[in-house]
Amino acid sequence: MTAQPRKTAPPLAQQVIWLTGASSGIGEALVKSLASRCLQLIITARNADKLQQVAQQSGCSNILCYPADITDRDQLHKVAGEIEQQFGRLDTLIANAGTCEYVDVKQFDAELFERVVHTNLVGLANCTEAALPLLRHSQRGYLVGTSSSVAYLPLTRAQAYGASKAATNHFLEAMKIDLAGEQTDVSVICPGFVKTPLTDRNDFPMPMRISAAEAAEEIIRGIERRQWEIHFPRRFTWILKTIAALPAGLRMRITRSMSRNQASASSR
Numbered sequence: 001m002t003a004q005p006r007k008t009a010p011p012l013a014q015q016v017i018w019l020t021g022a023s024s025g026i027g028e029a030l031v032k033s034l035a036s037r038c039l040q041l042i043i044t045a046r047n048a049d050k051l052q053q054v055a056q057q058s059g060c061s062n063i064l065c066y067p068a069d070i071t072d073r074d075q076l077h078k079v080a081g082e083i084e085q086q087f088g089r090l091d092t093l094i095a096n097a098g099t100c101e102y103v104d105v106k107q108f109d110a111e112l113f114e115r116v117v118h119t120n121l122v123g124l125a126n127c128t129e130a131a132l133p134l135l136r137h138s139q140r141g142y143l144v145g146t147s148s149s150v151a152y153l154p155l156t157r158a159q160a161y162g163a164s165k166a167a168t169n170h171f172l173e174a175m176k177i178d179l180a181g182e183q184t185d186v187s188v189i190c191p192g193f194v195k196t197p198l199t200d201r202n203d204f205p206m207p208m209r210i211s212a213a214e215a216a217e218e219i220i221r222g223i224e225r226r227q228w229e230i231h232f233p234r235r236f237t238w239i240l241k242t243i244a245a246l247p248a249g250l251r252m253r254i255t256r257s258m259s260r261n262q263a264s265a266s267s268r
């Protein structure tokens with residue numbers, strides 16, 4: 001069998017793009033910079049009022065708001081049905097919606113684990129299921145998922161969030177392998193700390209934190225190049241990657257020093 005010649009990816013200006021998690025933070029910043037560069041932007045989150053507000057504030061008329069919960073497959077299929085009816089295809093899905101809750105090992109709560117994994121991992125699979133048939137109607141479809149740089153190495157209190165994001169990387173890489181023959185591209189976004197309502201809740205130092213607008217520009221640059229791994233800020237992500245590559249004993253000596261539990265144990 002002869003291999004199909006690789007089709008070129010359409011420029012952003014010709015693309016129909018579906019962005020989830022668009023009502024806040026990184027997604028909200030992406031709406032502002034993406035809508036002015038693409039053909040049509042479809043935005044999703046649970047908060048319908050906030051979605052409308054974000055669309056209006058962008059000043060762009062090529063945005064459609066479809067509220068949906070990514071843990072609800074029926075709602076996502078409804079959105080996909082609307083996209084199919086109006087445009088007949090989807091060029092890019094940016095599955096950005098996500099949540100973060102930190103674990104307290106002294107009061108381990110499996111329900112917290114379920115909430116985080118359900119939104120971040122199962123939610124991504126739900127979005128993929130709804131979008132994939134439409135991506136196949138594109139000249140060269142593109143599945144993009146937002147993970148995190150925490151996926152590179154296990155960190156304190158990140159048993160649920162980190163596991164959901166490590167699994168996100170695994171999921172997307174396996175998708176990339178299996179979709180290569182169909183000429184559908186896949187990318188993973190691994191941000192370091194970005195100032196958003198999600199990180200505004202954190203009560204610990206966040207080194208090298210960047211603004212949501214800076215994160216959006218990094219993401220759009222990576223998406224235009226269809227870069228497999230879009231990670232930033234580079235100085236921060238390379239430090240994490242370097243620690244992750246160390247022998248386990250040394251690596252855990254470094255990461256253990258960040259644990260509050262470790263600090264309270266050694267002070268007893």
Ligand SMILES: NC(=O)c1ccc[n+]([C@@H]2O[C@H](COP(=O)([O-])OP(=O)(O)OC[C@H]3O[C@@H](n4cnc5c(N)ncnc54)[C@H](OP(=O)(O)O)[C@@H]3O)[C@@H](O)[C@H]2O)c1
Pocket residue numbers: 020021022023024025026027044045046047048050068069070071096097098099100119123146147148149190191192193194195196197198199
């Ligand atoms: N900020 C960071 O430092 C950082 C670092 C690494 C990775 N990330 C990842 O980047 C993504 C965006 O985070 P952010 O910092 O921008 O957080 P954020 O400001 O809290 O925004 C999260 C977005 O996801 C939506 N969302 C959450 N649960 C949803 C659900 N069940 N169904 C539909 N939409 C849902 C929220 O909208 P509604 O509440 O209206 O549904 C909101 O639009 C997440 O995947 C996060 O894990 C963030």
